Amino acid sequence: MIHPDQPDWHDVRGLGRAEAAARLREEGCNELPGSRHRSLFALILEVLREPMLLLLVAAAGIYFVLGDAREAAVLLASVLGVMALTLYQEQRTERVLEALRELSSPRALVVRDGELVRIAGREVVRGDIVLLGEGDRVPADAVVLAQRNLVLDESLLTGESTPVHKRARTAGEATSPPPRPGGDDLPYVWSGTLVVQGSALVEVTATGPRSELGRIGKSLQSLSAEPSPLQRQTRVLVRSFALAGLGLCVLLVLAHGLLRDGWLAGLLAGITLAMAILPEEIPVVLTVFLALGAWRLSRRHVLARRAAAVETLGAASVLCVDKTGTLTLNRMRVHSLVVGEASFRIPTEGGAALPVVFAPLLEHAMLACEPEPVDPMERTLHESGRRYLASDRRFADWTLQQAYPLTRTRRAVALVWTRPEGGGVVAAKGAPEAIAALCRLDPAATSALLAKVEALAAQGLRVLGVAKAEVAGNGPWPEDPCDFAFRLLGLVAFVDPLRPTVPAAIAECKAAGIRVVMITGDYPGTALAIAREAGLDAGAVLTGEALDALDEPALRAQLARVSVFARVVPEQKLRLVEAFKAMGEVVAMTGDGVNDAPALKSAHIGIAMGQRGTDVAREAAALVLLDDDFSTIVEAVRLGRRIDDNLRKAMAYILAVHVPTAGMALLPVLLGWPVLFFPIHVAFLEFVIDPACSIVFEAEPAEDDLMRRPPRPARRPLFGRRILALSLLQGLGMFVLTLIVYALGLHQGEGQARALAFTTLVVGNLALILTNRSWAHTLPATLGRRNAALWWVVGGTLLALALALALPALRGLFRFAMPTPSALALAVVAGLAGIAWFEAFKWLHRRNPDRPGTRAA
Structure with a gap:
């Protein structure tokens, strides 16, 4: 059964794999002009513009002016070290983003060596034979070899919103398309346009920069995405800290210059304070967390x-x-098959022959399917026909003349077939009530039919009605299939087993305070049966027809108690999403069709199906589910909560650690004490802070109660006043103890005081990392958690501190004097004691869970 304008792709050999690979090397990838990734040189230029590096270079310049070449050289070496660390993080992030770009590249269905294969759109080459279907994005400029009801949206290139029809190229017609896209009845399609109806077989004529889209690609690439709410929050926070730091730096320079008559030294102290107070790690952390988070999601499909x-x-x-x-x-x-009062259960394997009375039902159910079906329901009808009907071969020379697709008002499809000897049939299949309407059944017959449907649906079966109409001649065909004289043939019931992982996943959602809502086009009885089997709260069901009859207040009242929606068409999904959003919910919505795109775009988290979804749905969605499995969505939510939780911990640590660093850079000068910090000390701390906040916290395992918490309120910022207050209190406690140790150490001399205070601060820094790993569990409970990056950072920091204290050359560089063992022990104890109050706070909370929680979420 083939359409005359659509040759069987099995008869097309397409390009050979070797030839396609050679053209890809010769002509380049099928992508827009311009770099897809940042080169190493571009990364270096970006790193050199970082404020921290600029401050280090300025400090080195001042040391050169002061004649301290050794200090200047060490700071310049620190610049190289910070650059190396930053470049490592940036390249790691860039590699992740490049891998994600490869995954997200649009896919194309091509014929290679006579086989149908799906490849990345960027691998399509000139001469490829591509199969296009409804919802596909055209991967390259091409000429149409064959088509069926092909309609495209070319508004991306023409600005015209009206879809245009296409035809197949005629013999002798030019292969190259006209200069500009647009216009009906042309045999050409252009890269980036959208198939809104029909299917086609096309041959690629131009790819990448040679395509029409490629010629305007530079203007498309100039468009930048709007920053996310989180990015706006972090920009405000960094800007606030930067302004506060600038003011304090000016104050410190003036104080040092006026009180000590040393303006260059004051400028150096001001630079040190700027390095200590600027939270330049926050944008880095945000980029790393989101990039690696997206990579972790991709590993979970x-x-x-x-x-x-x-x-x-x-x-x-x-x-x-x-x-x-x-x-x-x-x-x-x-x-099973149902004809009148008789029914036949299809055995899983083998079994008796099909009774003759059911043959017309199965025959016409097959005729109501696509000749080369993709839909699982149509594929199984073809398989059953091949299994039970020896007569299916007699349809091989029939011609498909007309197709009437599913619409919002008619939930049935009808296909017109003609025989070589003349005449033909119209085969229709669809929702039983739609088929009843096509057959013009009276109310009594309709009620009897729907009673049978209810009985089947109660078993969790999906039910289709099938009808036929005889036609004479070869057209013209009416615009509406209702004009045919249809006769009811019977019902076909399908079974689609529940995924084994679904009940546990839904139970996990309930424990996490996440409501699961089923939206389906299926019959209400079928939807309720599956919902109950899955463990959904399925007390009632709301149909699409009933939904249309509700105003907005009544709909919201229904949404509060109904979790199963049946007989819903894609356009109604958008209304449901908007209604849930109006109720203050954060909505994730799945979809796969062209008409699902508005709902996917409107949802806070649109989730497109990767296996059965259209390109349009995938482009409208924020997430693409590569395996179409509900349990994978729950895995993604769990990982999203972990990323959200760890991001808060990292931000809390960054805010906390800058308080003692900035305080000890400022207060000793204002009190008239010797300067504690010089740029070399802050550079040392940066080597601890940077990997801790961007690598250690990103790798932190999820809290054990992560999926037993309610969702984070949508309007609550990532780091609100409570997190700011607790973080600043952590930092303040560390600052007070460091100041006390410094004051006590000054009785033993400036060098020993600096060594002791710096040791306190470094140990306190590590303590802040350890305590912020969890805001619910105390430190001893988290030590057993696997986090290799943590122990590399802790071990490396302690080793570097020990060398700075033990080696005379490094002691001179850091302006340290060797402290006594007892004084050193005091510094270590003080560094650990700075977090004691927060550990006690967490312990008290676990003893009394009714108190306000300490989670970072």
């Missing part, structure tokens, strides 16, 4: 197309999911 989705996952409170393929396995199998 979830592609994050937008960074904002990673930060929003932790706040998801409603998951709106489809039934077929998401909650179920999407392995449709014909379960």
Whole structure:
């Protein structure tokens, strides 16, 4: 059964794999002009613009002016060290982003060596034979070899919103397309345009920069994405700290210059304070966390197309999911056939021959399917036909003349077939009530039919009605299939087993305070049966027809108690999303079709199906589910909560650690004491802070109660007043103890005081890392958690501190004097004691859970 305008792709050999690879090397990848990634040189230029490095270079210049070449050389060496560390982090992030770009590249279905294969869109080459279907994004400029009802949206290139129809190229017609896209009845398609209806077989004529889209690619690349709420929050925070730091630096320079008559030394002290107070790690942490978070999601079969989705996952409170393929396995199998009062159960394997009375039903159910079906339901109908009907071969020379697709008002499809000897049939299949309407059944017959459907649906079966109409001649065909004289043939029931992982995943969502809502186009009885089997709160069901009859207040009242929506068309999903959002929920919505795109775009977290979804749905979504499995969505939420939790811990640590560093750079000067910090000391601390906040906290395992907490309120910022207060209190406690140790050490001399205070601060810094690993568990409880990066940072820091204290050359560089063992022990104890109050706070909370929590979430 083939359409005359659509040759079987099996008859097309396409390019050979070797030839395609050679063209890819010769002509380049099929992508827009311009660099897809930053080169090493570009990364170095970006790193050199970092404020911390600029301050270090300025400090080195001042040391040269003061004649201290050794100190200047050490600071310049520190610049190289910081550059190396930053470049490592940047390149790691860039590699992750490049891998994600490869994953998110649009896919194309091509014929290579006579086989149908799906490849990345960037690997399409000139001469490739590409199969296009509804919802696909055209991967390259091409000429249409064959098509069926092909309609494209070319507004990306033309600005015209009206879709245009396409035809196949005629013999002798030019291969190269006209200068400009647009216009009906052309045999050409252009890269980036969208198939909104039909299918086609096309041959690629131009790729990448040679395509029409490539010629305007530079203007498209100039468009920048709007910053996310989290990025705006961090910019405000960094800007506030920078302004406060600038004011304090000016104050310190003036104080040092006026009180000590040393303006160059005052400028050096001001630079040191600026280095100590500037939280330049925050943008780095944000980039690293979101990039690595997206990479971790991809390893769990979830592609994050937008960074904002990673930060929003932790706040998801409603998951709106489809039934077929998401909650179920999407392995449709014909379960039974019903004709009148008779029924036939299809055995799983083998079994008796099909009774003759059921043959017309199965025959016309097959005829109502695509000739080369992709839909699992249509594939299983073809398989059943091949298994039971010897007569299916007699349809091989029939011609498909007309297709009437599913619409919002008619939930059935109808295909017109003609025979070589003349005449033909119209085969229709769809929702039983739609088929009843096509057959013009009276109310009594309709009620009897729907009673049978209810009985089947109560078993969790999906039910389709099938009808036929005889036609004479070869057209013209009416615009509406209702004009045909249809006769009801019977019902076909399908079984699609629930995924084994779904009940546990739904139970986990309930424990996490996340509501799961099923939205399906299936029959209400089928939806309720599957919902109950999955463990959903399925007390009632709301149909799409009933939904349309509700105003907004009534709909919100229904949403508060209904979790199963049946007979819903894609356009109604958008209304449900908007209603949930109006109720203050953070909504995740799954979808796969072209018409699902508005709902996916509107949802806080749009989730497209990677296996059965269209390109349009994937482009509209923030996440793409590569395995279409509901339990994978729950895994993504769990990981999103972990990323959200660890990001808060990292931010809390950054804010806390800058308090004692900045305080000890400022207060001794204002008190008239010897200067504690010089740029070399702050550079040393940066080598601890940078990897700790961007690598250690990112790798921190999830808290054990992560999925037993309610979702984070949507309007609560990532680091609100409470986190700021607790973080600043941690830093303040460390600052007070360091100041006390410094004051006591001054009785033993400036060098020993500096060594003791610096030791206190370094040990306190490590203590802040350890205590902020969890805001719920005390430090001893977290020591057993696996985090290799943590122990590399702790071990490396303690080794470097020991060398700075023990080696005379390093002691001179850091202006240290060797402290006595007892004084050193005091400094270590003081560094650890700075977090004692917070550890006691966590312990008291665990003893009395009714007190306000200490979680960073």
